[in-house]
Amino acid sequence: MAGPLSEESRYQPISIDGFYDAIKHWDDRTGENAVPHYQLHQIEKIADNILLYQRDSGGWPTNKHPLRVVLDEERVVALENQNLADASFDNRNIYPQIQYLSEVYKQTGNVRYRDAALRGLRYTLDRQYPNGGWAHSPDRHERAYYRHITIADEVMPGVLGFLRKVAEGKPPFGYIDSKLRQRAASAVARGDALLLRLQVRIDGKPTGWAGQYHETSLEPVKGRAYELPGILAWETVPVLEYLMSIPNPSADVIAAVQGGSAWLESAKLSGFRIAKVDTAGQRFDYHAADYDLVVVEDEQAKPIWARFYDLKSSEPFLANRDGSKVYQLSAVDIERRTGYSWYGYWPERLLQERYPVWKQDNGL
Missing domain, CATH: 1.50.10.20 (Glycosyltransferase)
Known part of the structure; x- marks a missing residue:
């Protein structure tokens, strides 16, 4: 145990503030209090949790608690679900995972975290509507509001703030190449123009x-029934x-x-x-x-x-x-x-x- 623990102890804790909403929703929904959690300096364990829930598309489903020690049976289900088209920007999602994985790559040099972050970034860029907006859940069709351009829960402002940092190469995004940074800058320009229009x-x-x-008429519409x-x-x-x-x-x-x-x-x-x-x-x-x-x-x-x-x-x-x-x-x-x-x-x-x-x- 001394080896792994000493390895972990050399890492600096990374803020999980971006996951506040996900953690709150998880706790509210499950009410669980007996599952052990990783400590903030165990950044690779936390990053591995984030990789576990990443979909093949590059995005993530909402409301997964990144600090939980995942049980073996849960891990099996999560791996089976990686092909699901249920990624969502709702509840301040996807861009916090990319930010965290980039921070972990910066500390560890492990390219698995870099590659997962880049997949998430490309997912974010690919899912922008031509008019500049982002949907609540771009790949889901069960409910109309999944496809609507969304301001709520910081979808548009959160994604744009994240992409602006990418475009400018701000930490921890200095590793991202100029081509992707230019794509991010173009996405920001379209998104900013749409925000003003809305x-x-x-x-x-x-x-x-x-x-x-x-998403096409740009008229305000309802989300959930209430x-x-x-x-x-x-x-x-x-x-x-x-x-x-x-x-x-x-x-x-x-x-x-x-x-x-x-x-x-x-x-x-x-x-x-x-x-x-x-x-x-x-x-x-x-x-x-x-x-x-x-x-x-x-x-x-x-x-x-x-x-x-x-x-x-x-x-x-x-x-x-x-x-x-x-x-x-x-x-x-x-x-x-x-x-x-x-x-x-x-x-x-x-x-x-x-x-x-x-x-x-x-x-x-």
């Missing part, structure tokens, strides 16, 4: 972004953060950031807060909860945002799994009330800190 306008004024858009077409506050934030990361922004990028930030400012709500109240524990299909959420009137509460706003009136709304639109949290079934973020403070830091700094940096 910004929702009300009476000619730019607002935020919808969660998903039809994700109705609308302007989404949470999803607008990473788009603006991505646009603000662009050096020497064009006039169009500046106008999009200013318009989106102004809309977020206008969309904030006041006079109430969301409180947790204890209830008997329940396990649903995708999560467990021993609490409920209620609206509490509070004139001293800080501003809060709804997740969904109407495309024409900017009025906040919510929904149920049956697709019914409602306007009060109490009208949402408890499974969706506790299993989805209908209200939050997502734009707070952007408006208070990042946007003012961005304006100053750009002389605005």
Whole structure:
């Protein structure tokens, strides 16, 4: 044991922040707590897990926990599933795996991790629509929203931020050749132009972004049954953060950031807060909860945002799994009330800190 452990100990831990969403979804779904996990310095073990779940296409399915010590029977199933066409960019997926594998290659020099990362990069580039967008799950057809251009869960902004680093050769992507970097740069240019085009306008004024858009008409469309077409506050934030990361922004990028930030400012709500109240524990299909959420009137509460706003009136709304639109949290079934973020403070830091700094940096 001394040999392998000493070998592992010389590696520097690599951040797994990019897998936060996947880990949370895995834990919520399984509720498991007895499976052992690798430590952060065991980077090759973690990378081997990532390789285990990579599909033949080069992509990855969602919500796989990269730190779990995989049981032998699970490993057999995972190997059998490598030919599945179920890769997805949902839940901040695929680009974190490529980033991690590139970091591991940088430390170990093991070309298996480099080659897997390059396959993932080529998958990402190959799956971009000609109009510049990326689908939720490019190879899946069971549900319409799998094919829609997706902003939600940082699909478009996450992929574009990743590809921008690749195109610029930023660490850990210095090993990628000039041809692939140029492909990444071209993909970014098309994606940036589409992001600007997709910004929702009300009476000619730019607002935020919808969660998903039809892949050909580019009209806002619903995702899952309770994700109705609308302007989404949470999803607008990473788009603006991505646009603000662009050096020497064009006039169009500046106008999009200013318009989106102004809309977020206008969309904030006041006079109430969301409180947790204890209830008997329940396990649903995708999560467990021993609490409920209620609206509490509070004139001293800080501003809060709804997740969904109407495309024409900017009025906040919510929904149920049956697709019914409602306007009060109490009208949402408890499974969706506790299993989805209908209200939050997502734009707070952007408006208070990042946007003012961005304006100053750009002389605005």
